[in-house]
Amino acid sequence: MALELIKGNIAVAEAAMRAGLVSYFGYPITPQTELLEHLSARMPELGRAFVQAESELGAINMVYGAACTGLRAMTSSSSPGISLMQEGLSYLAGTELPAVIVDVVRGGPGLGNIAPSQADYTQVVHGGGHGEYHLIVLAPASVQEAVDLTTMAFDIAEKYRMVVCLLLDGFIGQMMEPVELPEFKPVRTTPPAWAIGSPDSKGQVVLTSINIDPPTQERFNVKMMTRWQEVEKNEVRYKGYFLDDAEYVVIGYGTAGRISLSAVRAAREQGLKIGLVRPISLSPFPAKVVDELADRVKGFLVVEMSNGQMLDDIISIVARRVPVEFYGRMGGMVPYPDEISNAISALVNGKHDVNIDARAEWLAGLRELVGTGE
Amino acid sequence: MQAEIIISGFGGQGTLYAGQVLAYAAMDEGKHVTWIPSYGPEMRGGTANCTVVVSDDEIGSPTALHPTAVIAMNLPSLDKYEPMIKPGGYLIVNEDMVNRTSTREDIHVLMVPASKIAMEIGNERAANMVLLGTLEGNMHLLPQGALERALEAHTAARLKKFISINIEALRRGAEYQAD
Numbered sequence: 001m002a003l004e005l006i007k008g009n010i011a012v013a014e015a016a017m018r019a020g021l022v023s024y025f026g027y028p029i030t031p032q033t034e035l036l037e038h039l040s041a042r043m044p045e046l047g048r049a050f051v052q053a054e055s056e057l058g059a060i061n062m063v064y065g066a067a068c069t070g071l072r073a074m075t076s077s078s079s080p081g082i083s084l085m086q087e088g089l090s091y092l093a094g095t096e097l098p099a100v101i102v103d104v105v106r107g108g109p110g111l112g113n114i115a116p117s118q119a120d121y122t123q124v125v126h127g128g129g130h131g132e133y134h135l136i137v138l139a140p141a142s143v144q145e146a147v148d149l150t151t152m153a154f155d156i157a158e159k160y161r162m163v164v165c166l167l168l169d170g171f172i173g174q175m176m177e178p179v180e181l182p183e184f185k186p187v188r189t190t191p192p193a194w195a196i197g198s199p200d201s202k203g204q205v206v207l208t209s210i211n212i213d214p215p216t217q218e219r220f221n222v223k224m225m226t227r228w229q230e231v232e233k234n235e236v237r238y239k240g241y242f243l244d245d246a247e248y249v250v251i252g253y254g255t256a257g258r259i260s261l262s263a264v265r266a267a268r269e270q271g272l273k274i275g276l277v278r279p280i281s282l283s284p285f286p287a288k289v290v291d292e293l294a295d296r297v298k299g300f301l302v303v304e305m306s307n308g309q310m311l312d313d314i315i316s317i318v319a320r321r322v323p324v325e326f327y328g329r330m331g332g333m334v335p336y337p338d339e340i341s342n343a344i345s346a347l348v349n350g351k352h353d354v355n356i357d358a359r360a361e362w363l364a365g366l367r368e369l370v371g372t373g374e
Numbered sequence: 375m376q377a378e379i380i381i382s383g384f385g386g387q388g389t390l391y392a393g394q395v396l397a398y399a400a401m402d403e404g405k406h407v408t409w410i411p412s413y414g415p416e417m418r419g420g421t422a423n424c425t426v427v428v429s430d431d432e433i434g435s436p437t438a439l440h441p442t443a444v445i446a447m448n449l450p451s452l453d454k455y456e457p458m459i460k461p462g463g464y465l466i467v468n469e470d471m472v473n474r475t476s477t478r479e480d481i482h483v484l485m486v487p488a489s490k491i492a493m494e495i496g497n498e499r500a501a502n503m504v505l506l507g508t509l510e511g512n513m514h515l516l517p518q519g520a521l522e523r524a525l526e527a528h529t530a531a532r533l534k535k536f537i538s539i540n541i542e543a544l545r546r547g548a549e550y551q552a553d
Contacts (some may be wrong), residue, residue: 262434
């Protein structure tokens, strides 16, 4: 099949339609807007629903309504908009509704800026909404991977009746790469048995997240936790590079992961045995591979476009067996491979202190480099 | 093989389009390629630029601190990117838009009267294609004729009338060869 050269945002929109998206609800925000714009033209062409909501709050609650009918529903936004959607995400989780959301992360906090960032990791991976629930979070590092994961996201969401979040950043959204788009899948015409309006449902269908009786709520939470164990068993995804003989391993996802690949290759050219783990599913997290590596490598370097949000998860898995160091840029700044190369050198030639406060060490260096603006 | 190319100039000079032509050509020749526009802090200062990475392997970073080649279409672009080019790399400058040449001796510098050439062949806006022709004519990133084939294959229907001028611009640009 022919390759096309398209932006990540448009590729995700097109892949979602080909996966059978029939109802999209959104509100414009940079650096995500091309996604919504593309769907605003293409969805009506196919006789499918595109609604520009009055706000992100409206959009996520329209997704809730559409998902109740068993339709493939999606919304997309960028960080401040995703913050507004957190209540709705908790309600979707509490009602066992499948849906796909796309977060093209930008620099923050606050209104911040439109530049690429990974600072929404904690919000989407560890739950920004209330109550206890999990989102399945997938983080592509290329336009093709964004297409493949979008295609898969709807199936996964329906399999577990959970929300899948595609976590992109402005680089993946704005970058053009050659992609092979999948064929259009047939749209489901009969709702699943649990959905409103299904011919297969037995009696009245009530979809709600209210469980006024605490024992009932607890049983529901036990059921969802048990389902999450299945997700953890089946849905972990990552890509390893140069791991077989690696003495040190860099861990980074999305854009930070692919930029790290350049630095890891440069280190290999110098004869350093450096490997790379690029998590693709951030939730469930590829903890097992990190755990196994911690028994045989000399140290880790975590690279993020944030203040070290995944870092805390890695520190917890490695549990001081070997040093875990950190390099990150914040606020919409993107590291160059050269900066990561320097951090790799510092790790290899450093003190190998398992008790190092990785965040404090990194922050001292970054404060020196960029200042505090005061 | 991997090459990182930055194409930079004022908005409206066609820097992003020149990068896309290169990216389409690389894709059609089976290469890995990324195209990323100036984005975030780089956007400030009235310049528009894009980075194109062409490689035989999976591409890591889509941007580069030390690119293999730079096409500078104005003075701010020359000032900014001249010091960053990898030793042995290429600096291709629209001579008509700057008031100086390069002082670097460890790179190939090509001063090309791209605006004049573009006007000679009938459209001043083809200066971007002249410079892209110089880039490819010196670096040979792709098989012979790949850029011309990409123009034929990927130009939108309403712009097809510009293909012949753009191809002429590529050919005129390629006549400029590094010493």
